[in-house]
Amino acid sequence: MNRGILFILTGFLLGGAAVANDGDAASAQRLINLSRIAVDEGHLADAFEMLNRARRNAAPEVWRECTRKMMSLALRLGNTGDAKRLLTEFQKAYPDMDTAWCRFISGRIAFAEGRLPEAVKILSSAVGDAALSRDDVVIAWQTMVRANLSMKQYAEAEAIAAKLQNTADTEAERFWGCSRRIFARIMGENPASAGEFFQKRPKTVLESDKHQLDKLELLYWLRTGDFDRFQQAYDRVSAGSSSDSPDELFFQVNRAAGEYLQNHGRAREGEAYFRKAVSFAPGEALQRRTSIQYIDCCIAAEDYAVAAQAIRNYLNRYSDDPKALDLRFNMARLRTKGGQPAEAIKDLHDILADPDIPRAARFAAGREAVDVAVAAKDAAWERNALERLSQFCRDKEERAVVAMLSGHCEYRAGQFAAAAGQFAAAAEGKDSETARFWQLQSLIKAKDFAAALPVAEALRQAKSEEVRGAAAFYHAEALENTGKSAGAIAGYLAFMEAFPRSLFRPTAAYRAASLLSGEKKFGQSQQLFAAFAAEYPEHELAPSALLEMQNAAFLNGDEKGMRQAVERLQQGYPASTCTGTALFRMVDYYRSQGRAGEALKVIDDIESISGGDEAQLAQCLYDRAVILEKEDPSASCRLLEELAQKYPKADILAEAMLFWGNILSNLGDYGAAAERYGKAAELRPEGRFNEICRERRADSLINEAARNGSSEMLTAAADEFARLAESPDPAVWGAAVFKQGRAMELAGNTRSALTYYKEVLYRAVAAVEKGQLFDRLWCSKALYAAVRINAGRRTVSAAREALQLIALARDLKLETDANEYSRLEEELRNRIRF
Numbered sequence: 001m002n003r004g005i006l007f008i009l010t011g012f013l014l015g016g017a018a019v020a021n022d023g024d025a026a027s028a029q030r031l032i033n034l035s036r037i038a039v040d041e042g043h044l045a046d047a048f049e050m051l052n053r054a055r056r057n058a059a060p061e062v063w064r065e066c067t068r069k070m071m072s073l074a075l076r077l078g079n080t081g082d083a084k085r086l087l088t089e090f091q092k093a094y095p096d097m098d099t100a101w102c103r104f105i106s107g108r109i110a111f112a113e114g115r116l117p118e119a120v121k122i123l124s125s126a127v128g129d130a131a132l133s134r135d136d137v138v139i140a141w142q143t144m145v146r147a148n149l150s151m152k153q154y155a156e157a158e159a160i161a162a163k164l165q166n167t168a169d170t171e172a173e174r175f176w177g178c179s180r181r182i183f184a185r186i187m188g189e190n191p192a193s194a195g196e197f198f199q200k201r202p203k204t205v206l207e208s209d210k211h212q213l214d215k216l217e218l219l220y221w222l223r224t225g226d227f228d229r230f231q232q233a234y235d236r237v238s239a240g241s242s243s244d245s246p247d248e249l250f251f252q253v254n255r256a257a258g259e260y261l262q263n264h265g266r267a268r269e270g271e272a273y274f275r276k277a278v279s280f281a282p283g284e285a286l287q288r289r290t291s292i293q294y295i296d297c298c299i300a301a302e303d304y305a306v307a308a309q310a311i312r313n314y315l316n317r318y319s320d321d322p323k324a325l326d327l328r329f330n331m332a333r334l335r336t337k338g339g340q341p342a343e344a345i346k347d348l349h350d351i352l353a354d355p356d357i358p359r360a361a362r363f364a365a366g367r368e369a370v371d372v373a374v375a376a377k378d379a380a381w382e383r384n385a386l387e388r389l390s391q392f393c394r395d396k397e398e399r400a401v402v403a404m405l406s407g408h409c410e411y412r413a414g415q416f417a418a419a420a421g422q423f424a425a426a427a428e429g430k431d432s433e434t435a436r437f438w439q440l441q442s443l444i445k446a447k448d449f450a451a452a453l454p455v456a457e458a459l460r461q462a463k464s465e466e467v468r469g470a471a472a473f474y475h476a477e478a479l480e481n482t483g484k485s486a487g488a489i490a491g492y493l494a495f496m497e498a499f500p501r502s503l504f505r506p507t508a509a510y511r512a513a514s515l516l517s518g519e520k521k522f523g524q525s526q527q528l529f530a531a532f533a534a535e536y537p538e539h540e541l542a543p544s545a546l547l548e549m550q551n552a553a554f555l556n557g558d559e560k561g562m563r564q565a566v567e568r569l570q571q572g573y574p575a576s577t578c579t580g581t582a583l584f585r586m587v588d589y590y591r592s593q594g595r596a597g598e599a600l601k602v603i604d605d606i607e608s609i610s611g612g613d614e615a616q617l618a619q620c621l622y623d624r625a626v627i628l629e630k631e632d633p634s635a636s637c638r639l640l641e642e643l644a645q646k647y648p649k650a651d652i653l654a655e656a657m658l659f660w661g662n663i664l665s666n667l668g669d670y671g672a673a674a675e676r677y678g679k680a681a682e683l684r685p686e687g688r689f690n691e692i693c694r695e696r697r698a699d700s701l702i703n704e705a706a707r708n709g710s711s712e713m714l715t716a717a718a719d720e721f722a723r724l725a726e727s728p729d730p731a732v733w734g735a736a737v738f739k740q741g742r743a744m745e746l747a748g749n750t751r752s753a754l755t756y757y758k759e760v761l762y763r764a765v766a767a768v769e770k771g772q773l774f775d776r777l778w779c780s781k782a783l784y785a786a787v788r789i790n791a792g793r794r795t796v797s798a799a800r801e802a803l804q805l806i807a808l809a810r811d812l813k814l815e816t817d818a819n820e821y822s823r824l825e826e827e828l829r830n831r832i833r834f
Contacts, residue, residue, distance in 0.1 A: 028062050029234040035069070035533055048073045048082075048595045063096065071105050075203060078283070080112045100129030104136050106145055114285060116147040122157075123147075138173055140163065145180050156186035175209050182216050183249070191223035211237070215249045222256045238276075246282035249811035254280060255290055258297055267301035288318055304338030324495030325351075325361055332368060341376035345369055345385070352388055363392040370405050374412075382409050400429020407438055433459070440474055449478040449655065458660060469499035473508055475694065489515045506536045510545060517548070518571050520554035529559075533568065543569060543578035550582050554589065562586065574609055580616050587623050596627050618643055618650035626659065633663050644756075654683035658693055665700055670707070673702035691732050694720055695739075702743055713745060718743040730767065750789055757786035761805065764812055776814055783816070799828040 031054035038047035055066035066092050070179070074083035087105050090098075107122035126132055136185055139162045145314035148157035158181050165177030186195040199218050214237045221230035234257075238250070241411045254277035254721035261270030274294035281287040291314045299309035311331040315324055328351055335344035351357055351365035366389030373381035375685055393399045407422030421441035436459055456478055460469035476491030492512035496505055509532045529549035533542045546565045553561030566586055569579040580809055581608045590599035603620045610616040625639040640660040644653060659675035677697035681690050699722035705713035721743065724736035741756030760782035764774035785806060790802035 001144075009548070010084050024391045025059065025062070026735070028058045028066075032062075032069075039073070044073050044077050048077065054268055064090070064097075068098075068101070068121060075105070075108050078112065080109050082114075083112075098131070100126050100131040101133075101136065101469070103129070104132055107140065111143050111147055116151050120144050120147050134169065138168075142176065142180075145184075149184060149187070150181070152187070154184040158184035158188070161610035164185075172244050172387075172420055173542065175212075179209075179212050179216060179249075183219070183252070186216065186220050186223050191220065195219055195224070212249060212616070213254050218253045219256055221247075224261050229259065236775075248282045249279045251277050251280035251282060251286065254528065258293065262297050262300055265414050267297050267304060271301060271303065271306070273794040287572060288321070291318075292645065298365070301746070302337075303335040305340055306338075308332075308338055308343070309333040322360070324757060325357065329365070329368060332365075332372065336372045336375055340383075341372055341378065345376075345381055348372065348385075349388070359392055359394065363389065363398060367401070367405070370409075375410075379409070379413060391634075397429050400426045400431070404435055404438075405428070405429070407442070410440070415446065420446060420448070420451075433462050433464065437462070437470065440471065441545075442476055444477065447481070448491075449481040453482070466500075469495070469502040471500070472498065473504040476508065477511070485515050485519055488512075489519070505539065506532065506539050510527065510541050511537075513545070513548065513552075517552050517555070520555075522552045523558075526552035526556055526558065526561055530565075534573075536570060541578040543573040546573075547578040547582050550585060554585070555774045562589065570605075575611075575640070580606065580610075582615075584619060591623075591627055594629070595715060599627055614647050615650060615652070617645040618656075621646075622652050622659070623657045625656070629659075629663060633667060639662055653682050654689065654693075657683065658689075658696075660694060661693075661700070665696070665703075670700040670704035674695075674704065688729070691724060691729070692729060695724055695732070695735060698739060700723070702739065702746065707744055714743050715745050730773050730775040735761065735780075738762070738782045738785070741782065745769065745785075747787075747826045752784055754789045756791070757782040759804070761786070761808055761812070765808070769810065776812075779812060780814045780816060787821075791824060791828065794831075796832050799831045803828050803832075 029714050031050045034045040035050040035054070038044070038050060043729050051066040051070045051073070055063045058066065061265035062292075067086055071086045071090070074080070074086065083105065087102060087109070091102055103122055106522050107119045107126055110116075110119035110122060127140045130505040141160055145157050145161050145164070148154070148160065161177045161180035163177075163185060165174050167183060168177060169313065182194050185191065198220060201213060214233070218230055218233055218237055221227070221233070226730050251312060254273045256272040258273035258277060261267065261273065273293065274290065274297050276296060277290045278287055279289050291310070295307050295310045295314070298304070298310055308331045309691045311327050311334070314794050315327060315331075318324075321327065328347060329544075332344040332347040334597050335341070335347065348365045350368040352369070353360050354362070357365075366385060368383035370382060370389060373379075373385050386402065386409060389397075389405070393402055398530075403422045404425035407426055410416070410419035410422055420442035421438050423442055426435035427439065429435065436455060440452055440455045440459060443449070443455060447773040447777045452474060454476035455472045460468055460475065462468050462471060470490065472495040476495055477490055478487075478489050480488035489512050490507040494514075495502070495508050496512075499505065502508075513528035513532060515524050516522075516528060527551050529545045529552060532539075532545045532648070534599055537543055548567045550562045550565035553559075553565060563586070566579075566582045569576065569582050573579055585603055586602050587599045587606075589601065590596070603623055606616060607620050610620075621639050621643040625636040625643070625805040626640065629636040637660060640663075642658050643650070649652065650656075657676045657680035661673045661680065661810075662674035664670075664676060674697045677693045677700060681693035681697065684690050684693070689696075701713040701717035701720070704710065705717065718740055721736040723741065725733050727733050727736070737756055737760045739754040741760075744750070744756060745753035764779045767774040786805050787802045790798040790805070803825065806825060809816055809821075
């Protein structure tokens, strides 16, 4: 019946006067009759209110009947509070009446409140009382079955269900008992024992009963592990179920399917079944428990974003959950794992901003927010979270925690000095040792080795062996970087002996060996580098150690040790650049010893293992040319020409061109030499190498011009020297200005030549006045040339100028031929006198 029609009918039956007088017997009866209609139509709350009105000022028997019906309705509505209140009123009014029925209601209330063992005990005593009606006995048995099933007391549940089945008055009761017996057997220790029932599936009267059996069979396939059969039937059976209303059995089916899939490593598939189980769950308690199972399943499936949203939905619906705060924290962690750091930060900031949450929990939320920001690698979030967190500090320990987190924040940002300060503050807390250790690392990173020394010294007495070892290493490193090499060597060696398994040990060995070389203790250095390469052959520094071993052996005069280092490199690291460097170093060594044959043999070895490396092959050609230069300059030039043709982009080509120019210059082919010097300068357009090449090119042009009288070559040489004269290097400008004068003199322009020669001397005077250096060799040459020209002019003014220049040379303390200059002075003074 439509609810609106029900209300209209209520008003019509009662009439205005009757409604005003709830105590009228006829009106009360009408309300009781209407309540029955409301119950039949499913309007339980309306029926409850009608009965409540009917019992006002009613006769005792009417009041008693209404109160009993209201208790049953309250339980059906899930309102245990009203049921308990009405039971108390009833027992107070009629303490000796309907005691069995009162126990029956008490048992149902206990069941509704989750006190399952108590409910079973009370209901067992009630059904044994003959005063309890048959209908109430059936309800009591059904409640006891449900309670035992919830407690997983499947044998007890099956026994009571069998009793109900065997004594049932109706087909519905019989089926209910039968279905619960099968359900209990399926869920029990031997689910396969229910198989016979499904083989002889009974014919049921109602289609709904058949549907229940289908659901039981689904549950049976799950419990017996036949998931394929379950899947084949699931869609067909689920089509007849609607999530608009609770369905206890289909709830059990979906929850069991979710559990099965989760337990078999298929949690992502199980999520959908748990979602359905929540929608079919009969009652809030089961909905809550299954919602938590669904969340756990999402986590097991690593579906973190979905799990976080499920928690959010759960909290929106059940904000009174005692574990709500834990769930909020977990939600933030899941959002982080699910790639939603911004949402996680927001969730945690909501906790921080909630004044109803205890301060300690808000402090924990702040720490969590920092961790999330770190995981998201977002420094701005991290600093914001630290600022919020610092507002909740209440004692020294919490301030130390914030300082530690801030220190790590600064450390990750590369602000090592600031990090060291934060860690020093964190050392005031209980985790002092860890804070000091991070302070030490920060100071090392900040290169504040002087400040690191006392911290490292103190940590050498730390409780943790790992910290003691690191402190010993850092102490030695700080000594090394504060210029205390001897102490650093001793520190590294002592560390290696005390902490043989430390990860720092290879670095300590390498540094100690390097410092020993710096202290010119080449024998010890050589041994330590050799030991390093033997002990750590897979270490990235092993090839470098052997190269350094070779260098130490060379400085120690140990040719055998040099060869051993090279052999170990060739055997263990043939592709390493260190191997090539070591072999070329042996070439240089043999060449310096005049052992050309051995040097060439090493070059053959390099070429054989080069693997077509153009840089190495180019270097080999160059070294061959250098070795052959004295014995056969022409062959050396041919090799250099081959190098230029084959490897025009090789780094060594610039040096090869310079060397080729030197050979040609020695052979007197100045024009060709100038060309090679020019090419070398082009290849390296900057630096001292470039200046040397340009100077030699200009020299070659002058020499060639002196031979063939080319004015163009002299001009080109003068221009080159003019550019070189701008160099700040005294040796470069001294030579350049002098040679400008030489070029002018060769061109027959002695006046200009004299100007350049004097400029060398005047620039030297200016350098002395500024406290700068000048090149004495070129100044001496310029002096002699200037004096020579003046002496040759045969004039008094020229003689006076020459004498002034000689006096200037003495002021500059130039090295001169004393006898020669004394003779010149005497000659020049006589010229002036006469």
